[in-house]
Amino acid sequence: MKPNFTLRLRVFNLNCWGIPFLSKHRADRVKRLGDFLNMESFDLALLEEVWSEQDFQYLRQKLLPTYPAAHYFRSGIIGSGLCVFSKHPIQEFTQHVFTLNGYPYMIHHCDWFCGKAVGLLVLHLSGLVLNAYVTHLHAEYNRQKDIYLAHRVAQAWELAQFIHHTSKKADVVLLCGDLNLHPKDLGCRLLKEWTGLHDAYLETRDFKGSEEGCTMVPKNCYVKHQELGPFPLGIRIDYILYKAVSGLYISCKTFKTTTGHDPYSGPPFSDHEALMATLCVRHSPPQHNPSPTHGPAESSPLTSVLREAWAEVDQGMAQAHWWATMAGYAVGLGLLLLALLCALAAGGWMREAALLLWTPSIGLVLGAGAFYLFHVQEAKGLCKTRAELQHVLGRAREAQDLGSESQPALLLGQQERDRAEEQ
Structure with missing residues (x-):
């Protein structure tokens, strides 16, 4: 690469709200989205x-002349809903399904x-390795009583770990998606x-779009107030996040969002706003942008x-154990009831009533058993997530005991050290 090397990368992200039979005007929105991307x-x-x-x-056929590379990430029963279209050849792709994903x-x-x-x-772009990630985390549904909070925090940690462990050979890391998290949320x-x-929204000096960068706005006709x-x-729950390894500097030159309608003032592409960023990667950061201290x-x-x-x-683990325990008691109760019904039926006492109660008793055992197995899982x-967090916190305490002045640098710098050792 030349000393004055600069890579310009234009990125688009959108939660398309493409639920078959339920999302309004889905076919028309997909068609207009394809026209816009082309x-x-x-x-x-x-x-x-x-x-x-x-x-x-x-979209694959419509965008083929402009975006020759594409991939659809399949998972679960319905599917992850994630896909990507690229002007550049895709060298590798993989995916990771989150361990916890609601009930x-x-x-x-x-x-x-x-x-x-x-x-x-x-992707390999101008001699650089770009790892691009796309994701969609569990929805919040009720902010005041978020029964999924532990799952969503675990997903955020699992996502962070996946990026951490798969980006060690990357020069540039890009994450786009609907995180279903507000900027100050724990996850x-x-x-x-x-x-x-x-x-990208916080880093750019040239922003155009909805107020405070919100990605679900009341002006959007598909958003329920x-x-x-x-x-x-x-609310701002969709993001474009990025970083570059040591020796490279990445900046967000422009960042735009739609504002309740498509970029040409037509109907919106989705109930979410689209994000568009122009990123620039070059050698060595400018002198006026010193590294932050911790x-x-x-x-x-x-x-x-x-x-x-x-x-x-x-706290979430304790709650899961409680539900598993209650389900275990229900299974035991159901088995006792079945044994009692068998005894009554065999003895000829209340035979008809016993037979009538047989089916719901079996249903109780099977239902409670499934409930028990799920909450044990x-x-x-x-527990796995807690153990990983505990290990990282233990390393932090060890570093403090050794007089480390910058724990974030110690932990995050491990990625660069591993990469240097591999080279």
């Missing part, structure tokens, strides 16, 4: 909630059936602190957010 010719277009594979195939008995929320995941594709802070990713709750201006490990933002996450996951998944 017209703009982004380097990468990363989409969420493309739940219909037919919609993906339609199967909450059928009206559907997250468990979707198999929420993170997709990764690797969002955990993701940013552990990965070191920068928020009750979905915004106590946020009259809207305080002692014990008071660092990373250590603080890790503790918060550990506490939330621990949930508890194990949360």
